[in-house]
Amino acid sequence: MITRRKMLITSILSMVFLIGCAHKLSLPPSEAQRAKFGTVGIVYGSYVPESNFDTFAKSLLSGAGKGALEGFFLGAKAIEGSANSGPLGIILLPFMAAIGAAVGSIEGVEAAVPREEAEKIEAAIKRAFGELEIQKTMAWSLFKNCSTLSDYKFGLLDRQGPISPDQKPTYKILKEQGIDTVLEVAVKRLGFEGGKGNNPSISFFMNVQIRLLSLIDRTEVFFHEFKYTSPPRPFTHWSYNNGQRLGEEFSLCYGTLSEKITDELFLLYPML
């Protein structure tokens, strides 16, 4: 039985990684472009990235029944009353409600989550994202990684990046401050994706958009959205110890993406 389930999981994994996450890469900058990079200013988005934590939880709840809804309300109350729940715990509260009910096999009335309660949860999750400083942490991780390269000079510039997902600043003003190239990093989207049912296996993902702009040539040298996807894990793994493992995954994700981005922009040699 276990072998069969394993085979099924392996097949699903193969499908996910062969189809689902196929992010085709644009070409790395040419050597001629790299030669002009000079001083690189790293800027980052200052908006809350889009997430599917709340909608994902609600989709789990919609089929879970009365017990789940009660748990959901408790989750909302816990958010209202608790200052001790860390931001990761808050992100995971709606899931805990849904999974708690599903694991207990409570079957009951299917009902929509009342709007007021859903809004409370959504607002709390947004606040939690703000506390996590996802954009700044990603940029800092990238800056740390880039700083190990001796060929270029890097600086991390606060409050210079886009303030909304659609904004595309030109950064002309940074030229006067001695910046030759701008590396804009923006976490666009993050959340969970994957299965349903009792204690489903779900993957954490994060999409990071990179724009590299030459202020000398006034051109966009590179544009790509990098994606990090964790292996799928049961929800109980993520919820362990108030989101401790989700926190560890965040750290791994920042590090992995930073390394990928640094390699692609500054190190990878275009092989013929």
Added chain:
Amino acid sequence: MNPRHTKRIFVGLAILALQGCSMHPSVCGLRPEYPELLYKVPFGNVNNQGYLTFVMVDSLQPTLRWEAFPRPNDRGKDNRRLVDCVHNVTYDLKIWQMNDLFDLFEIKLVYSRQRLETPSHKIEHRLIPLTKYFWTVRARFEIDGHTRVTPWGLSEKPWKSGASPCKLDFIPYPNYYRFTTPF
């Protein structure tokens, strides 16, 4: 033909067919030499889709080997400059431990080395017996005074038709080089 011979040939062919066929797939980046990269297509698979096998290494501290950089096929006309100007070639190696017990699929980076001076490396501590590992390697070199790297090595198979996995910004798990440890 002797009926006995015919029978033996038939039995041999049947065994081969049941085992499926193994091949050495193309790679992106540097090719592993030990353990070798083996792609197996099970018998009767109409889509020709197979999987990379976990080849068993000879000890819990195996010496992994891979092709040196620049490779023979880098010496083509278009890469002349690359071959002539490259120096200080070293290698970066990464190994992940894979756990797929009790339906939990886990991959953890357990070993990482940078700037290895030769295209081989003996793992410095004992690995866990009967455990599956993924690994990859790349060359790090200097050209025109700048540090550059090759892409991380990965197998081009398994893959569905369309763009090559070499063009992705990550290594899909089914395409990692791999081995398993003995008892």
